[in-house]
Amino acid sequence: QVQLVESGGGLVQPGGSLRLSCAASGSMSSIVVRGWYRQAPGKQRELVATINSGDSIDYADSVKGRFTISEDNLKNTVYLQMNSLKPEDTAVYYCYAASAWRGYWGQGTQVTVSS
Numbered sequence: 001q002v003q004l005v006e007s008g009g010g011l012v013q014p015g016g017s018l019r020l021s022c023a024a025s026g027s028m029s030s031i032v033v034r035g036w037y038r039q040a041p042g043k044q045r046e047l048v049a050t051i052n053s054g055d056s057i058d059y060a061d062s063v064k065g066r067f068t069i070s071e072d073n074l075k076n077t078v079y080l081q082m083n084s085l086k087p088e089d090t091a092v093y094y095c096y097a098a099s100a101w102r103g104y105w106g107q108g109t110q111v112t113v114s115s
Contacts, residue, residue: 009109
């Protein structure tokens with residue numbers, strides 16, 4: 001089992017920045033990919049950014065150049081640095097981790113971009 005706990009969400013003005021953190025605990029040795037998804041009201045959950053065990057990184061086109069995913073393996077923590085935030089980035093952001101046979105989700109953290 002793997003447990004994921006997100007933090008760092010909040011209210012920010014357009015153009016501002018936030019950094020999300022996802023602390024993991026449990027059987028991390030089996031995890032091969034970690035990342036972030038988001039879900040806006042009335043929309044499906046979508047990929048934001050992922051990083052795999054080979055350090056390959058993937059971003060949604062909508063966040064390329066603005067968001068950066070990184071990890072601290074000693075702390076079992078993944079970060080999402082979000083810059084130049086836009087109102088359309090408003091969503092609940094979920095941390096994700098997956099092994100070869102199942103995925104795990106955090107409880108989500110709200111990010112609201114509004115003036």
